[in-house]
Amino acid sequence: MxxxxxxxxxxxxxxxxxxxxxxxxxxxxxxxxRSHETWAWKWTGWxxxxxxxxxxxxxxxxxxxxxxxxxxxxxxxxxxxxxxKPGNTxxxxxxxxxxxxxxxxxxxxxxxxxxxxxxxxxxxxxALPISLGAAFALTEQLPSWLARPLAFAVEILAGIPSxxxxxxxxxxxxxxxxxxxxxxxxxxxxxxxxxxxxxxxVGHGEGLATSGIVxxxxxxxxxxxxxxxxxxxxxxxxxxxxIALGMTNSEVARRMTIPWVRSGIIGATVLGLGRALGExxxxxxxxxxxxxxxxxxxxxxxGTIAAAIVTQLDSAYTDGTGFAVSALAEAALVLAxxxxxxxxxxxxxxxxxxxxxxxxxxxx
Amino acid sequence: xxxxxxxxxGTRGRRMRELAFRGMTLLALVLxxxxxxxxxxxxxxxxxxxxxxxxxxxxxxxxxGGLSQDIVGTLVLMAGVLVVxxxxxxxxxxxxxxxxxxxxxxxxxxxxxxxxxxxLSGVPSITLGFVAYVALVVGLHWGFSLLPAVIVLSVxxxxxxxxxxxxxxxxxxxxxxxxxxxxxxxxSYSLRKIVIRSAxxxxxxxxxxxLAIAGGETAPLLLTAGNTSSYPTGALLHQPIGxxxxxxxxxxxxxxxxxxxxxxxxxxxxxxIVMVLLVVSRVIVARTQRHAEGGRG
Numbered sequence: 001m002x003x004x005x006x007x008x009x010x011x012x013x014x015x016x017x018x019x020x021x022x023x024x025x026x027x028x029x030x031x032x033x034r035s036h037e038t039w040a041w042k043w044t045g046w047x048x049x050x051x052x053x054x055x056x057x058x059x060x061x062x063x064x065x066x067x068x069x070x071x072x073x074x075x076x077x078x079x080x081x082x083x084x085k086p087g088n089t090x091x092x093x094x095x096x097x098x099x100x101x102x103x104x105x106x107x108x109x110x111x112x113x114x115x116x117x118x119x120x121x122x123x124x125x126x127a128l129p130i131s132l133g134a135a136f137a138l139t140e141q142l143p144s145w146l147a148r149p150l151a152f153a154v155e156i157l158a159g160i161p162s163x164x165x166x167x168x169x170x171x172x173x174x175x176x177x178x179x180x181x182x183x184x185x186x187x188x189x190x191x192x193x194x195x196x197x198x199x200x201x202v203g204h205g206e207g208l209a210t211s212g213i214v215x216x217x218x219x220x221x222x223x224x225x226x227x228x229x230x231x232x233x234x235x236x237x238x239x240x241x242x243i244a245l246g247m248t249n250s251e252v253a254r255r256m257t258i259p260w261v262r263s264g265i266i267g268a269t270v271l272g273l274g275r276a277l278g279e280x281x282x283x284x285x286x287x288x289x290x291x292x293x294x295x296x297x298x299x300x301x302x303g304t305i306a307a308a309i310v311t312q313l314d315s316a317y318t319d320g321t322g323f324a325v326s327a328l329a330e331a332a333l334v335l336a337x338x339x340x341x342x343x344x345x346x347x348x349x350x351x352x353x354x355x356x357x358x359x360x361x362x363x364x
Numbered sequence: 365x366x367x368x369x370x371x372x373x374g375t376r377g378r379r380m381r382e383l384a385f386r387g388m389t390l391l392a393l394v395l396x397x398x399x400x401x402x403x404x405x406x407x408x409x410x411x412x413x414x415x416x417x418x419x420x421x422x423x424x425x426x427x428x429g430g431l432s433q434d435i436v437g438t439l440v441l442m443a444g445v446l447v448v449x450x451x452x453x454x455x456x457x458x459x460x461x462x463x464x465x466x467x468x469x470x471x472x473x474x475x476x477x478x479x480x481x482x483x484l485s486g487v488p489s490i491t492l493g494f495v496a497y498v499a500l501v502v503g504l505h506w507g508f509s510l511l512p513a514v515i516v517l518s519v520x521x522x523x524x525x526x527x528x529x530x531x532x533x534x535x536x537x538x539x540x541x542x543x544x545x546x547x548x549x550x551x552s553y554s555l556r557k558i559v560i561r562s563a564x565x566x567x568x569x570x571x572x573x574x575l576a577i578a579g580g581e582t583a584p585l586l587l588t589a590g591n592t593s594s595y596p597t598g599a600l601l602h603q604p605i606g607x608x609x610x611x612x613x614x615x616x617x618x619x620x621x622x623x624x625x626x627x628x629x630x631x632x633x634x635x636x637i638v639m640v641l642l643v644v645s646r647v648i649v650a651r652t653q654r655h656a657e658g659g660r661g
Contacts, residue, residue, distance in 0.1 A: 037552035045459025048452040049526070053480035055519045059487065062495045133392025141389060150397055152646060157400040159573075159638045161580025163612045164631045168403045170616065171410070217399055224396065248378055250385030271486075278488025280583040281613060306490045310583050313494070329498070332491045343486040347479075 063336065066329035069099040069322070074107050078330055081108020084291040084308070089319045101323035109331050111294045115208070115302040116335070118295070119283060120276040122212025123219055128269055130216070131223035136253060138224075139231045151228070158221030166285035169214040174205025174286060182209065182299055197298050208295040208302050211287040215279055219272035226268035230261040263349060270346030277339050280306035305335045404635060411632035414625040420633075424593045424606070427615060427623040431630055433595045437606040438579055438637070440596045441513060441589070445578040449518035449525055450571055456481070456522065457529025457567075462555060485523035492516050493584030501588055508590025508604040516584045521574040528573070532566025533559060565652040572645040576638045582609040608634045 070078065073096045087105025094103045134154070138147045182202040189198045234257050242252045258265065288301030289311050295302040309328050316324035422430025456477070464474030493516055500512040536559050544554035560567075590604035591614075597603055611630040615623040 035550065035552075037556075038550065041455075041458065041552055041555060042463045045455045045463050048455035049459045049464075049474060049477040049481075051452055051456065051519070052484040052522060052526075053477055055492075056480050056484050056487070058499075059492060059495045062499050063491070066498055130392045130395050133389040134396045137389040137393040141386060142393075150393060152642075153397045153400050155642060155646075156404070156639070157396065159576045159580070159642050160400070160403060161582070161609060161634055161638065163580070163582045163609045164407060164634060165403060167612055167616055167627070167631055168406050172402070172406050173399075220396055248382040248385075250382050251378070253385065274486040278486070278490065280488065280490040281609075285613075285616075306488055306583075309490050309494060310586065313497070313587065325498070329494070332494050336487055336491050339486050339488060340483055343483055347482075 059336070063329050063333045066326055067333050068326070069101070070107060070326035070330040072097045073099050073101055073323070074327070074330070077106065077108050078327075079113060079334065080110055081106065082110050082292060082294075083108045084112070084327075086315075086319060086324050089324075093321055099323070100321040102319060102321060105319075105323055107327035107330070109305065109308075109327075109334065111290075111292055112303055112305045112308050112331065113334065113338075114294050115287070116277060116304040116306070116338070118208055118302070119211045119215055119287070119304055120273055122208070123215035123276040124269060124273050126212065126216035127220045127223055127272060131220050131227055131268075131272075132258075132265070134220070134224050135227035135231055139228055140249065140253070154221050154224050157217065158225070162218065162279060162282040163285075165214060165218060166282035169210060169282060169286040170206065173214065174210045176205075177210055177213070178202055178205035178299075186299070199297060201297070201299065203299045203301070206286055206288045206301055207299045208287070209298045211283050211302075211304075214282050214286050215276045218279060218282065219276050222275060223265075223268045223272045226271065227261070227265055230264040230268075231257060234260050266349050267346050270342055270349075274339050274342050274346075277342065278306060278335065280310050283307050284310055305331050309335075407628070407631045407635050411625075411628040415629060415632075419626070419629050423595065424611070424626070426593075427618055427620055427626065429593075429626075431608065431611060431626060431633065433593055434606040434608045434611060434630065435633060437589070437596055438608045438634075440510070440605065441517065441585075441607060442575050442579050444510065444514035445517045445521060446571065446575060448514055449521045449574060449578075452518065453522045453525025453570075453574070454529050454567060456526040457533065458555070458560065460526065461530040461533040462559070481523045481526055484519070485527075489520055489581060490583040492520055493587040496584065497587040507602045508588065509599065509601045510589070510596065510603065510605050511600040513585055513589035513605065513607075516588050517578045517581060520581070520584065521578050524574050524577065525567075525570050528570025529563070529567050532563035532570070535566065536562045565648050569645040569648055572641045572648075576641045579637055579641075580609065580634065582613050585609065586613070608637075 074081075083106065085104060085106050087102035089102050089105075091103045093100050095101075138151050138154075142150065182205075183200075185198055186200040186202050189195045191199065239252055239256055242256055243249075247255070283304050284307035287303060287307060289307045290301045290303045291308055291312070293300070293302055309332055313325070313328060316328050319325070419430040419432075420435065421432050423433040424431060460474045460478055460481075464477075496512050496516040500506050500515065501508060506512055540558050540562060541554060544558045545551075549558075585607050589607055591610050592604040592606050596605045608630045611623075611626050612634070615627040615630075618624070
């Protein structure tokens, strides 16, 4: 049939069988493949993205199930009591609230909780100003040929495994601080209520102060890297305007740059805090890993929850009733709760402060 | 002559504050770079005097011998993490960045998954190791072996890979995607050929960083891979596997000098592996940035 004018550009009716041109079987197969390829990407991607959620819920569920005996028996004593007692694991089994546990066992994790919060607090207090200063130095003050290798040095610090930092802390930093730095502080601090904490005895370098310093070193790269990225994103025009008006670099930094990225800095700090709370190996090596003590002064040995879990898990399995493992599971649950709470608080702070748009700061 | 206004004294104070600021920021940088150098030099200085090349090819026997089974074990674990976490992390990053359907309010999709990923990256590694020990090693009777170790390390590292993949994908210029769509490419074809291909350097950097993190982990491996002095056999279950962080953690306070030397040697090898990964990823970043600056983005 001849094609009239109107039909001239139309697609011819597709003949049966293999087809030709746009409707050939091969074309249809590849479009079949293409739309199904999108489907494949989407659903494997969805499954992969679901893995962290699945892992998180699995973790929480396993911890709750394992910790339940300990929660039942220890109750509130777990977070308020100061004695981590496995009891007589070769002795009689006693039943409390229907849970079997060795005679005399009761687990109080308050010193561990205090130790965790103390070391992480010291780490953040030390790391925040140093990270901000280093980030300023790297982005605004040093020429780029110097800044790039130094930024790489910060990345190296981030990549060093924590067990090696712990090793260095035990073998090098701890003794150095105990012989050269701590005595100077301890001998010259007056006997006044708050500063009393810094007096002698100084110990041998394994304790709260060294743990705090080592943890600070481990979280500095995180905060520095994030802050560097934030500083680079501050728009140059307001800063240049401020400099044109005669503000010094420090004033520009204090009144323009930092307020602009304040919520990001808070987020980065809490990220570092989360890392410090969960750091296990370096702190276990450098803190002395004590179970039942709160450090009597800033140089004293103590323990953190994470260090206790890693050092006690082996011996916990000698408890045939499984109660010791349950206590460690509850400790892990407390630690996970603290870390997740810190994370969520950070997210809320970031959302709240960033909703106001980019703040310009009070001094302008 | 100068006018003795309040601005003049203010200027002197401000100038001093400026000098103090410069000094303190440089001091802060020294306080960061100095310890990093101190640690590296310390590791090298302790390991080199007693270094023997036989350490690389002899397995450990008790607390002496060499480290070869630990080296192979670490490399096997890193390969496992690369395969498992690399695939899952990249797929998750691609999904979160490109394919998640937007929510009803129009915001980016996949927010539950993204929040879960961020929360997971904050969970301490000891907690994940504990859960894997209780659930997999003991609960499912897998014993200390390769599979629970790879699972734990992958779960730890997937958030980093997903985030770096998402970042790399977000840096692909929108013009590429729009041009691809204008040319009639299907979404999956443009995803595969254009978008992901441009993001490969960022993705590879994320993978290398994740390998460095996984290779340096101790606590979860103590609880899932156990320890052994024999080479990995390729068995996924019931066969413990050695790894380089184990001698550092256990041998450093043994009462024998030989054990100490092994600990330092393991630390040195670990540092070398991590440095290689970091330097390679830096080179990749520098190479692609040069391309981006030279070409027209």
